[in-house]
Amino acid sequence: MNIELILFIILATIAAVTSILVITRSNAVISAVFLVLNFFALAGLYLLLNAQFISVVQIIVYAGAIMVLFLFVIMLLRTDGEPRIFSDKRYIKYFALLISIFVFIQVSYLLLIGSPSKSVTGNQSASINSGTIETIGKELYTNYIIPFEVAGFLLLAATIGAIILAKKKFE
Amino acid sequence: MPFSNQEYLHLLPFIIIGVGIVFSVVIELITKKSREILPWFSILLFFSTALYSIYTIHNKYILFNGMIQVGGKAAIFNFIFNFAALLITMSSIGYLKKYGSNFGEYYILIQSAVLGMMVMAGSKDILMIFLGLELMSICFYVLAGLNRKKHSANEASLKYFLLGAFATGFVVYGIALIYGVTATTKIDILIQNFSAQSSNIIFVTGLILFIIGFSFKIAAFPFHMWVPDVYQGSATTVTGIMSTAGKAAAFSVLIITLTAVYTVNSPNIFSPYFAAIATLSMLFGSIVALTQDNLKRMLAYSSISHAGYMAIGLTASNSYSISGIIFYLAAYTFMNIGAFSIISIIEGENDSRTNIQNITGLNASKPMLAAFMSLFMFALAGIPPLAGFFGKYYVFIGAIKSGFTWLAIIGVFSSVISVYFYLRVVVFMYFKNPTEDINTDTSTFSYSAVIISGAMVLLLGLMPDLLLNLILSVVNW
């Protein structure tokens, strides 16, 4: 058993357990705390895959920015425990059960039976093999320059939209 | 690798709109008069882009390492999007003042939405499809709820956002599965390997999820729940562009992904799916629209049924029926924008007077408006020789050529049903006495939008070959 496998098992266990804890805690703040932990486990998994940049971005963006804003909002709200809104609607439970069975079958199929077919192109795998910041930067500014720019416009539009919906003064 | 200047030059339509967005933000920042300047600036942008696209329709290039294509079908779609945005901008000038959200940002969001649609129609990579879809959808979510003081607008925006995000989730999950199996997002490479992959259940699942996501966006039957409330609750001009250019963008994605698959691999494995949603959408839309009194809601249901007619083209999926869809989308854009522009003219303060009773006897006070409204209604119903007729005609012919005669018959049957509620509007305008004063707003720009739409509907109806030959010449690109 090599060290990578051991680390993977530890991180994957943390990720799985914390994600369960996220949805079972009734206190929203505690859920958020476990979600942060979950992000850390994911960041560790990315590191194991040699994707250093994604790993750090996962921490900076998700754990460092998005979850802080989440906490910010949750803290301003009441935290007297979430009322159980779904407890008397049984069909929703069955529906959820159905979906989870479907996803479970799908995942087990992916893991056990369906082998992912060979990559149909050779040229992309080279860039994916190394997740260093240099490779990612190079790809983003050459091959993926157009998606990169479109994503910029997407963020601009979203920013404008958010500001209009939240702050625009009506005369 | 660095890209040549030539490639950036070919990207000109995108650059015009993109630079225009940035300039619009700056204009909004530095001058208080932005709401007078921006509509005209937008009209200039849309006009030049539309003109450039149609002018360079035969310059077909795949640019930036197979990311995006210009010319061909993409050019025709760019023309549709920009023309639609142009007309909507014209009718917005007067309408927004009445609606109480006369913001400069409205025009920036319309520009961004158009950029998103253009990216969708031109994409050669699933990544680009997703980015374009999000760019368009986010702008529409915001535009729908632009006036946050109106409950109906809030409801429309939130409903659209939640269901739209749900649909986008389907699309992303589908893309993830496709990428997971094939390790590529390039549409051309996917198509070459389609027959090898089509036995792989994960790949097919991904593709189905992808198509289901876009079925939401085209407002086809089982995924139509958001349409009536969103179309009714949003500002009328926003509904106008959402129902036409937005639908055209979603169809453009289905066309560029699926028809490429069809042309390489002759058996169309998605035909049963599209046949089902086409039948259901046509009948559901037409039948439910019968009982609607609100004009916007009636047009929303009619939009569902039109999505059904267009889906017939996807079922048949020969080059003739695909051309038919594109023609239909162009025709539908002009008819629907015309109709919504008229509604935006007669609409009162606070979303009032959008019911069919409010246009009773319109002929007596505003004969011009009544005449144009009847024109659009006849066109939507598919009465020759107007644009709507030829849209349906080409799609049905395409279906018959591929052996889907029964689908064409259902289409004709549904069209016959739909004549009732379109003509009901005409009957209310001409054969009933006015019950209240109809005071329209006096913005001449809204009228020019109506007149241009009407002219285009007539032009496409009288000389359909003009556009159809152009589409046929580029449909396989």
Place this chain on the structure above:
Amino acid sequence: MSLLETVIFAVIKMLVIVVVMFLTVAYSVYFERKISAWAQNRMGPNRVGYRGLLQPFADVFKLLVKEDIVPDAAHKPLHTLAPFIALFVAFATYAVVPFGPSINLFGYDVKLVVADVNIGILYVLALTSLGVYGITFAGWSSGSKYSLMGGIRSSAQMISYEVSMGFSIAGVLLLSESLRPIEIVNAQYGWMWNAVLQPIGFITFVVSAFAETNRLPFDLPEAEPELVGGYHTEYSSFKFAAFFLAEYANMIIASCLIVTLYLGGWQIPYIDKLGLGETLTVILQVGAFIFKVVFMLFFFIWVRWSIPRFRYDQLMNIGWKVMFPLSLVNILWVAVLIMIFNL
């Protein structure tokens, strides 16, 4: 170097750094009290040891023997966790700060940095963005409205200033073309210090650093007149000491970063022209690094005792409407520098 030797060197470096850190933190408190006394024309601590030199140890001892009070309304696990997060984040950042060039020691070539990683600056940014959790958790878990106000203020403040901080750093990265702190220092050879080349970025970074460390004039999270003690109102004994130490540790790390990113790190301009021995050069350079850090620390304290606190809306306006645009201007400026002078 074998794996074992690498590990041993890393452990030694860590130990040295932790010990030095604790001493520096303790003495920066002393430093602060002395400077505040100087600023206010009084004596400052002068009873424990020669001129009060042992005062920090007395302070820490006093805090450690106090009773540890946890309020009834507190969420106990988080209440305990919060100070440790703050302390951990403050100390972990030192791993990537280079305090000198490599030195030849017992036949080994030793880099004077604990971890020379190629994403060092991103690591710093990641840890800084986590630092807010210590304060936020402390604020929420105390179950007190003063603490909560402090926690919320701090998260808003730190997120707002992180933006301009990140953009200021982007200017530095454009010039150094690397995220490795050692390369960033090497890129500032001679007088090519980033503070000279991009003064706007230097200013925005320093101001953001003040805000990120919750130092005056940005210490709204613990504004005494309004919030008693802000997020650490309900803390006592060792946990309070942890926050206290973390605050000063943050100040030191901010100084280290300012020096590394903008003031040329350990560089002394043209020292290689003097023809000194290699060891002497390295010692001088480490000395220069320490001198610069101490100067920045003095600057931090000096500002604290000279400038009044901002109001909350002023703070937000400065963050978003002044610092953020300025940091963007800085990026443009750096881009122009690169275009024209091929730096």
